[in-house]
Amino acid sequence: MSKSFNKVVLAYSGGLDTSAIVPWLKENYNCEVVAFVADVGQGEEELAGVEEKAIASGASSCYVVDLKEQFVKDVIFPTLKTGAIYEGQYLLGTAVARPIIAAAQVEVARKVGADALCHGCTGKGNDQVRFESAFAALAPDLEVIAPWREWDMRSRPDLLNYLEERNIPCSASVTKIYSRDANLWHISTEGGELEDPWNAPTEQVWTWTKEPEQAPDTPVYLTLSFDKGEWVGLNGDAIEPVSAIDALNKLAGEHAVGRLDMVENRLVGMKSRGCYETPAGEVLYAALQGLESLVLDRTTQDYRIRLGNEFAQLLYDGRWFTPLRDVMLAAAEKIAEPLTGDVVVKLYKGNVTVTQKRSPNSLYSNAFATFDEDEVYNQKHAEGFIRLYSLASRIRALHAQSDEAAS
Structure with missing residues (x-):
């Protein structure tokens, strides 16, 4: 490698890959390595001792940045308002964290005067695109180093041997069954038996949610309050978003809510299988959709659904830092303006059911919908509407x- 850098900021997790990347960068690029750790709610266990690990691996310093509140405010809640669900199933738990992490990494790079950024994403996944697209938008002047696309190492034993040769401690072992990614919003699991779609996931796959058979036999009912599409209350009490999402994850997970076993289409072209757990997300999406059904008119609700599909694609593909993101979020904010009200959901054996909903902006009127006699709707008027509505079909049939007759 002909290039050399003065200082590189590495997105560091403390796992095997990034532990090996630190000395590899120093050896191959003759640079100082600054470790950057994003706290997006992955939990104290994952963050415990991470600074010491980074220094022991050869980093000159380690910045642990708490992004949880910003993660919720700037990414999770706005994405919720769009209704974004990738390929009709995935609540984008991994993708949703990448913009906030990439932006914070660039901030650290500016702070320490770095001339390059580095990530530990593989050359087969989506995350390399997400991170590097963000870097291109936020710091086009900084070089990007992607070791998995450069080095000769290809396996866990290769990485472990590399660290052992340099006397760098690492708690990882040769036999790692699963690859996991966790944040405040979700946890994903890949690898192991999941690499064959014919294999059902074993119980070891799931870490946040119970099996439906093991969930409580008594349902729990929750009242969620929203203000302009934003979650603001639970069971009548105001919430603090970060702790509320964490608590809802635990409660809904106890009731087996939030599991997804999915084969998805990656941006890079291949299919991959992942098991995702997003308990709080599943509850919040269901509640918001229940409120939408009460408040939004038909054409607006139809557009929100299309917006959600398009925003899911944008987020999944790593296009957060684009003008289109601003346009779509502005539309979502406008659509969400009347989404104020309360929704009661029932959690039971893996299911979320909306049982009650109310809003001061409700478009539902019993006076219009009733089968009894009313003064606001004359059923005779429907005849003219139907005749106009079906006019094209009538003209086509008359032509036929x-x-x-002519033939």
Whole structure:
């Protein structure tokens, strides 16, 4: 490698890959390595001792940045308002964290005067695109180093041997069954038996949610309050978003809510299988959709659904830092303006059911919908509406009859 850098900021997790990347960068790029750790709610266990690990691996310093509140405010809640669900199933738990992590990494790079950024994403996944697209938008002047696309190491034993040769401590072992990614919003699991779609996931796959058979036999009912599409209350009490999402994850997970076993289409072209757990997300999406059904008119609700599909694709593909993101979020904010009200959900054996909903902006009127006699709707008027609504079909059929008669 002909290039050398003065200082590189590495997105560091403390796992095997990034522990090996630190000395590899120093050896191959003759640079100082600054470790950057994003706290997006992955839990104290994952963050315990991470600074010491980074220094022991050869980093000159380690910045642990608490992004949880910003993660919720700037990414999770706005994405919720769009209704984004990738390929009709995935609540984007991994993708949703990448913009906030990439932006914070660039901030650290500016702070320490770095001339390059580095990530530990593989050359087969989506995350390399997400991170590098963000870097291109936020710091086009900084070089990007992707070791998995450069080095000769290809396996866990290769990485472990590399660290052992340099007397760098690492708690990882040769036999790692699963690859996991966790944040405040979700946890994903890949690898192991999941690499064969014919294999059902074993119980070891799931870490946040119970099996439905093991969930409580008594349902729990929750009242969620929203203000302009933003979650603001639970069971009548105001919430603090970060702790509320964490608590809802635990409660809904106890009731087996939030599991997804999915084969998805990656941006890079291949299919991959992942098991995702997003308990709080599943509850909040269901509650918001229940409120939408009460408040939004038909054409607006239809557009929100299309917006959600398009925003899911944008987020999944790593296009957060684009003008289109601003346009779509502005539309979502406008659509969400009347989404104020309360929704009661029932959690039971893996299911979320909306049982009650109310809003001061409700478009539902019993006076219009009732089968009893009313003064606001004359059923005779429907005849003219139906005749106009079906006019094109009527004209087409008349033409067909005329052609038949002529032949």
